[in-house]
Amino acid sequence: MSPIVKKKGEKFTLPGKYLLFILTLLCTGLIVLTFSTDFLSAPASAVGGFLITPLQNGVSKAGAWLNTRSEELVQIRSLISENEELKAQIDELTMENIRLQQDRYELTNLRELYDLDAQYDEYEKVGARIIAKDSGNWFHSFVINKGSNDGLMIDMNVMAGSGLVGRIVDVGPTWSKVMSIIDDNSNTSGMILSTSDNLIVCGDLELYAEGVIRFEKLIDSADRVVEGDKIVTSNVSDKYLPGILIGYISKVNVDSNNLTKSGLITPAVDFEHLEEVLVITELKQTTED
Amino acid sequence: MFGGMKRFFVSVLLIILCFLLQTTVFQWLDFGGIVPNLMIVLTASFGFMRGEKTGLLFGFFCGLLIDIFFANVLGLNAMIYMYIGYANGKFNRIFYPEEIKLPLVLILISDFCYGLLYYITLFLMRGRFQFGFYFMNIILPEMVYTILVTLLLYPLVLWLNKKLEESEQRSARKFV
Numbered sequence: 351m352s353p354i355v356k357k358k359g360e361k362f363t364l365p366g367k368y369l370l371f372i373l374t375l376l377c378t379g380l381i382v383l384t385f386s387t388d389f390l391s392a393p394a395s396a397v398g399g400f401l402i403t404p405l406q407n408g409v410s411k412a413g414a415w416l417n418t419r420s421e422e423l424v425q426i427r428s429l430i431s432e433n434e435e436l437k438a439q440i441d442e443l444t445m446e447n448i449r450l451q452q453d454r455y456e457l458t459n460l461r462e463l464y465d466l467d468a469q470y471d472e473y474e475k476v477g478a479r480i481i482a483k484d485s486g487n488w489f490h491s492f493v494i495n496k497g498s499n500d501g502l503m504i505d506m507n508v509m510a511g512s513g514l515v516g517r518i519v520d521v522g523p524t525w526s527k528v529m530s531i532i533d534d535n536s537n538t539s540g541m542i543l544s545t546s547d548n549l550i551v552c553g554d555l556e557l558y559a560e561g562v563i564r565f566e567k568l569i570d571s572a573d574r575v576v577e578g579d580k581i582v583t584s585n586v587s588d589k590y591l592p593g594i595l596i597g598y599i600s601k602v603n604v605d606s607n608n609l610t611k612s613g614l615i616t617p618a619v620d621f622e623h624l625e626e627v628l629v630i631t632e633l634k635q636t637t638e639d
Numbered sequence: 640m641f642g643g644m645k646r647f648f649v650s651v652l653l654i655i656l657c658f659l660l661q662t663t664v665f666q667w668l669d670f671g672g673i674v675p676n677l678m679i680v681l682t683a684s685f686g687f688m689r690g691e692k693t694g695l696l697f698g699f700f701c702g703l704l705i706d707i708f709f710a711n712v713l714g715l716n717a718m719i720y721m722y723i724g725y726a727n728g729k730f731n732r733i734f735y736p737e738e739i740k741l742p743l744v745l746i747l748i749s750d751f752c753y754g755l756l757y758y759i760t761l762f763l764m765r766g767r768f769q770f771g772f773y774f775m776n777i778i779l780p781e782m783v784y785t786i787l788v789t790l791l792l793y794p795l796v797l798w799l800n801k802k803l804e805e806s807e808q809r810s811a812r813k814f815v
Contacts, residue, residue: 366691366725366728373717374718377699377715377721378714379714380717381713381715384712402658402704409664413663413664413666413667414667481663483662483666485661485708486705486709486757488761488762489709491709527708534767555767555773555777556769
């Protein structure tokens with residue numbers, strides 16, 4: 351008897367292998383479609399985000415609360431001694447701050463003289479909380495609890511503290527997906543702050559456990575770049591706003607072609623313990639005025 | 640397809656619950672940055688408990704959920720999970736609820752296959768050839784952690800399936 355012939359009085363059922371075949375075709379179609387265009391991702395994401403994100407938000411909040419409570423208990427003792435140290439540091443820093451403010455005043459004057467825009471300092475930022483992380487162990491993207499309703503858009507830069515985290519790659523009404531710069535398929539155009547040499551910062555899963563990321567294609571014929579140099583986002587990047595701190599060089603090697611250098615960077619952000627991030631609500635394309 | 644409304648709703652709830660746990664709670668409970676793969680446990684167990692068709696449907700929806708949230712192309716995870724669910728369904732004939740060794744071995748192999756397929760499609764294709772590294776640092780730890788979580792999760796899934804089958808038999812008897 352043929353497996354798909356309907357017998358009288360029997361409910362119609364589709365055998366597994368036919369279903370497998372149909373769904374395989376469907377998946378292949380979806381892969382091809384979403385790989386070449388992105389017209390399906392918006393509705394699919396909207397449906398998923400509408401159903402799942404509120405739940406993730408709640409569970410995540412509960413998990414974070416528990417985590418903080420347990421950490422609090424462990425840390426109280428070390429916090430007391432740390433507090434003393436920090437108080438001493440505050441005095442020092444207040445003094446330094448006053449001195450820096452004077453410097454800054456001088457700098458503003460000089461900038462005005464040179465007719466430069468102080469464009470790096472005052473980006474508009476929005477705070478957001480991480481509510482879910484990539485389900486697997488291969489990539490390091492995550493979901494935050496703000497979306498297009500809060501004015502976020504694709505390609506907006508995401509920071510934590512003073513360092514660059516990544517950029518938004520997908521936006522729903524109340525959530526957005528962030529691809530971090532340590533993600534294995536992420537490439538960021540960066541620049542050495544002291545020498546203005548350009549380089550490419552690449553995420554690498556193999557280096558993730560050591561807490562570093564890779565950089566490539568640094569042209570530094572004068573040998574001026576040393577370990578500890580600051581790396582910021584470059585002026586030539588089309589996605590990232592210029593002058594955001596990426597990290598510090600921890601190792602420099604000369605490539606076998608003797609023209610370029612590559613090496614390792616220690617990121618400025620602690621990606622292991624990321625909880626809250628800042629989204630810069632300004633796109634690179636709109637900053638030129 | 641899932642057999643009855645009740646089973647359908649329980650299945651949907653279970654998939655969503657596991658997805659939520661994996662993306663939120665277990666991200667806090669990671670060991671050295673490695674998170675267990677609950678979706679594989681779910682897909683594989685329903686595969687060998689209920690047969691090929693349930694397995695492939697569970698796999699398809701689990702994978703699709705991951706795709707919607709975290710993948711750049713829609714359908715890749717859905718396809719990998721679906722085949723894993725289908726392959727596990729082939730073992731339905733030699734599955735007995737009392738026996739724990741077969742499920743553990745099947746889930747272990749499923750997780751390995753998932754890691755392997757994911758590596759081939761998303762890493763090997765981009766010229767990352769150090770399979771040894773990825774195996775030792777991602778696939779193997781994930782397998783170990785997943786099997787530990789399976790020891791807790793699997794009895795729960797088994798019990799749930801038993802309850803569902805009992806209630807289905809009761810309602811079937813009522814109509815006869």
